[in-house]
Each structure stands twice: as C-alpha cells, then as structure tokens.
Amino acid sequence: xxxxxxxxxxxxxxxxxxxxxxxxxxxxxxxxxxxxxxxxxxxxxxxxxxxxxxxxxxxxxxxxxxxxxxxxxxxxxxxxxxxxxxxxxxxxxxxxxxxxxxxxxxxxxxxxxxxxxxxxxxxxxxxxxxxxxxxxxxxxxxxxxxxxxxxxxxxxxxxxxxxxxxxxxxxxxxxxxxxxxxxxxxxxxxxxxxxxxxxxxxxxxxxxxxxxxxxxxxxxxxxx
Numbered sequence: 001x002x003x004x005x006x007x008x009x010x011x012x013x014x015x016x017x018x019x020x021x022x023x024x025x026x027x028x029x030x031x032x033x034x035x036x037x038x039x040x041x042x043x044x045x046x047x048x049x050x051x052x053x054x055x056x057x058x059x060x061x062x063x064x065x066x067x068x069x070x071x072x073x074x075x076x077x078x079x080x081x082x083x084x085x086x087x088x089x090x091x092x093x094x095x096x097x098x099x100x101x102x103x104x105x106x107x108x109x110x111x112x113x114x115x116x117x118x119x120x121x122x123x124x125x126x127x128x129x130x131x132x133x134x135x136x137x138x139x140x141x142x143x144x145x146x147x148x149x150x151x152x153x154x155x156x157x158x159x160x161x162x163x164x165x166x167x168x169x170x171x172x173x174x175x176x177x178x179x180x181x182x183x184x185x186x187x188x189x190x191x192x193x194x195x196x197x198x199x200x201x202x203x204x205x206x207x208x209x210x211x212x213x214x215x216x217x218x219x220x221x222x223x224x
Contacts, residue, residue, distance in 0.1 A: 026069035071099030104146035129154035137193035158183040
C-alpha cells in the first residue's frame with residue numbers, strides 16, 4: 001500500500017496517473033477534498049447545465065471502475081447515478097453484485113444475520129419485503145448507498161438528513177415532509193450514523209421488536 005499526498009490543485013492529475021498506472025491495482029480517495037461537507041443531495045448534476053454539483057462527486061466518478069476499491073463511482077455503484085428510478089440488475093446474485101461502500105455493506109451483512117429481517121431464500125428485490133427502515137444519515141459514503149441497497153432488497157426506506165427526508169419504495173424515491181419521530185416509530189429497523197456527539201433519539205420512539213443498528217461515527221450516546 002502506498003499513500004500519496006498531493007496538493008489540492010494536483011488531485012485530479014494524480015488520480016488520472018493512478019488510473020493509467022498498471023502497477024496500481026486499486027485506488028482509495030479520502031474525502032472530502034474540495035467540498036467542506038459531504039453532500040446529502042440525491043442529485044449529482046445541475047438540471048440546467050448538466051454540471052456536477054459537487055467537485056468531490058466528479059472526482060468519485062473519475063476513479064477507474066477497474067480500480068474503484070470503495071465502490072463510490074457511478075459505473076460500479078449504479079444507484080449513485082442521478083435518476084428518479086433505482087435500477088436493480090436483472091438476474092442479480094451474490095457473485096455479480098456491484099462493489100459497494102464498506103460501511104453500507106457491513107450493515108447489510110449484519111442485517112442478513114438477524115432472523116425475520118432478511119430472507120436469503122427469496123429472490124433479490126424480495127429479501128426484505130414488508131420491512132420499513134429509517135436511516136439517519138445520507139452521506140454518499142454510507143447513508144445514501146445503504147438506502148439504495150435496502151430498497152433494492154424490497155424494504156421501504158426513510159432516508160433522513162439534517163434538512164430533508166426522502167422516501168424509497170419500489171425502486172423509486174421522492175422527497176417528503178415527515179418528522180424524524182414519525183419515521184422511527186413506523187420502522188422495523190432503525191439505523192443511525194450521525195457524526196455529532198449531541199445527537200440522540202428518545203428511547204420511547206423505538207418500538208418493541210425493532211432492530212437497531214448504531215454505526216459509531218462519534219462517541220456520543222445515540223439513544224437517550
């Protein structure tokens with residue numbers, strides 16, 4: 001493993017060099033670089049100009065798909081593309097599934113081991129059918145791809161960020177007006193990953209038999 005430290009103005013050139021260098025097998029880029037904060041928008045592009053809204057998103061998509069170790073680009077991780085419909089590959093199976101961001105994939109692995117949450121004997125798109133999931137995080141590295149992955153397995157998903165809530169169902173998503181409390185109270189699975197030690201969810205919002213997954217991005221107490 002080799003760590004390359006370059007000036008911000010040289011990042012794109014360094015990435016291109018790594019893409020074409022046959023001695024480099026894979027690439028991991030530490031974000032954010034150009035953007036002060038990770039985007040929580042589900043749209044990558046300006047609808048008027050077609051330009052990227054985020055320079056970091058453009059950088060993610062410029063990583064060679066043959067070397068995208070994190071699965072953050074649009075070629076492997078197709079659900080990241082700017083579309084109102086989330087496409088699920090036909091005849092998908094565990095051998096052909098795309099590379100996905102590691103934190104999101106880890107949560108999926110945990111949920112697949114929970115009885116009553118994930119049924120591996122059903123076809124893909126049906127393995128989490130009937131479940132409602134709330135995710136409190138919509139970063140492009142974790143919360144957004146996780147919402148897509150859960151939706152692709154049949155779950156109804158509420159994706160919560162600081163300023164907005166999106167609803168994923170039947171391979172479509174749209175913005176809704178819904179309070180965090182209502183989303184959590186209606187969910188069978190609650191997943192958090194908030195990098196704020198002051199963030200907490202009242203314990204009474206969590207319904208009996210609800211599965212809770214806490215991805216620790218801080219050392220605070222998520223449930224009060």
